[in-house]
Amino acid sequence: MLSSCVIGASGYTGAELIKIIHQHPEFDLAACFVSQGSSDANKLIGEVHAVLGGQGLGSKHRLQMQELAPARLSELANTYDAIFLATPHEASHDWAAALLKGSAKIFDLSGAFRLPDASVFAKYYGFQHEHPEVQKKAVYGLAEWYENEIKQAKLIAVPGCYPTASLLALKPLSDANLVKPGHRPVINATSGVSGAGKKPSATTSFYEVSLQAYGVLGHRHTPEIDNYAQTQVIFTPHLGQFKRGILATVTVALKEGISATQVAQAYEKQYADKALIRLRNSWPKVDDVANTPFCDICWKFDEDSGYLVVSSAIDNLLKGAASQAVQCANLAFDFPSQTGLISSWT
Numbered sequence: 001m002l003s004s005c006v007i008g009a010s011g012y013t014g015a016e017l018i019k020i021i022h023q024h025p026e027f028d029l030a031a032c033f034v035s036q037g038s039s040d041a042n043k044l045i046g047e048v049h050a051v052l053g054g055q056g057l058g059s060k061h062r063l064q065m066q067e068l069a070p071a072r073l074s075e076l077a078n079t080y081d082a083i084f085l086a087t088p089h090e091a092s093h094d095w096a097a098a099l100l101k102g103s104a105k106i107f108d109l110s111g112a113f114r115l116p117d118a119s120v121f122a123k124y125y126g127f128q129h130e131h132p133e134v135q136k137k138a139v140y141g142l143a144e145w146y147e148n149e150i151k152q153a154k155l156i157a158v159p160g161c162y163p164t165a166s167l168l169a170l171k172p173l174s175d176a177n178l179v180k181p182g183h184r185p186v187i188n189a190t191s192g193v194s195g196a197g198k199k200p201s202a203t204t205s206f207y208e209v210s211l212q213a214y215g216v217l218g219h220r221h222t223p224e225i226d227n228y229a230q231t232q233v234i235f236t237p238h239l240g241q242f243k244r245g246i247l248a249t250v251t252v253a254l255k256e257g258i259s260a261t262q263v264a265q266a267y268e269k270q271y272a273d274k275a276l277i278r279l280r281n282s283w284p285k286v287d288d289v290a291n292t293p294f295c296d297i298c299w300k301f302d303e304d305s306g307y308l309v310v311s312s313a314i315d316n317l318l319k320g321a322a323s324q325a326v327q328c329a330n331l332a333f334d335f336p337s338q339t340g341l342i343s344s345w346t
């Protein structure tokens with residue numbers, strides 16, 4: 001068994017990582033960490049995440065949330081094979097360099113190492129990137145697209161939730177060079193409130209949330225999608241009155257003369273052999289992917305107008321974060337990407 005730990009274990013994606021790793025046939029969950037002074041320090045997993053109590057966690061139920069002093073990072077990096085950072089961008093940014101000095105492979109769920117351009121990073125994340133040397137080592141963990149790079153990497157920047165849903169829908173078209181030049185694909189996406197994390201805030205409180213756009217023409221996921229789709233997009237996120245899931249609907253103008261067959265071939269070429277992508281004949285629904293590691297995709301192309309609409313649905317906490325991180329870990333340690341994520345493959 002490979003030894004692993006979760007840092008940021010008291011949060012929403014931390015809870016999902018604990019659940020997945022505990023059931024994983026190849027990774028052992030050896031430790032859970034929270035920040036120094038955390039109100040969850042020294043608590044048991046089942047106390048912090050009631051849903052995990054008595055759910056077959058067995059001896060892991062007794063794992064305590066340990067306070068993590070930054071001075072211990074290099075020790076951790078030589079203790080575990082895999083380290084999952086389910087931490088805020090700032091913490092991952094500050095800690096990755098120390099963690100990379102050890103033998104562990106690092107899977108960072110934050111946005112700290114996803115953008116190659118430090119000036120773009122500062123604009124969208126609100127703080128200066130101080131570790132360009134670490135950034136250069138990071139590989140983008142969109143598992144279905146960068147499998148070979150992930151296999152070689154020591155630091156994997158797991159994609160954001162909206163970029164995962166958007167890129168999985170759009171990239172087959174942009175990669176096949178089908179998108180009309182000069183045209184910006186339009187992405188409208190709605191997320192459940194767990195996308196905002198555990199920390200209480202007025203905008204995500206039950207009383208306040210009503211289906212609403214936010215981050216219009218300025219969300220930090222826009223440059224991430226632009227960069228990996230290799231085309232600029234108009235991305236508008238919305239917050240919905242549900243707990244988990246993202247539905248992204250992408251409207252794209254294709255080059256003149258493209259046929260519906262070419263579109264179908266583009267999707268099938270990329271995803272026919274991908275166990276966690278479900279190409280569907282009906283429009284994806286959030287409820288069909290919630291609590292699963294799948295991405296559901298459906299498209300319709302109007303050959304007369306040249307417009308295509310493609311819709312994708314994921315669970316933001318799983319395919320948009322924790323299960324994709326484990327997909328990356330599977331690849332990095334040479335297991336099939338879906339190991340431990342769907343029962344028929346374990």
Ligand SMILES: NC(=O)C1=CN([C@@H]2O[C@H](COP(=O)(O)OP(=O)(O)OC[C@H]3O[C@@H](n4cnc5c(N)ncnc54)[C@H](OP(=O)(O)O)[C@@H]3O)[C@@H](O)[C@H]2O)C=CC1
Pocket residue numbers: 007008009010011012013014033034035036038039040041068085086087088089091109110111159160161194195196197198199316317320321
């Ligand atoms: N929620 C989502 O859908 C997605 C989230 N992400 C990213 O994943 C990361 C985690 O997100 P999420 O689980 O939602 O966030 P949460 O706010 O739910 O959890 C983050 C956890 O990190 C811990 N933490 C905070 N500061 C530190 C620190 N300095 N050192 C160690 N631990 C710290 C906090 O716990 P404590 O105070 O107890 O230490 C908290 O429980 C973030 O970077 C987020 O942007 C990515 C994709 C999707």
Ligand SMILES: CC(=O)N[C@@H](CCC(=O)OP(=O)(O)O)C(=O)O
Pocket residue numbers: 109110111159160161162191192193194195196197215237239
């Ligand atoms: C609903 C909601 O608030 N969602 C989050 C995105 C969560 C995510 O993907 O996290 P990263 O910060 O790691 O990219 C937001 O819009 O900021």
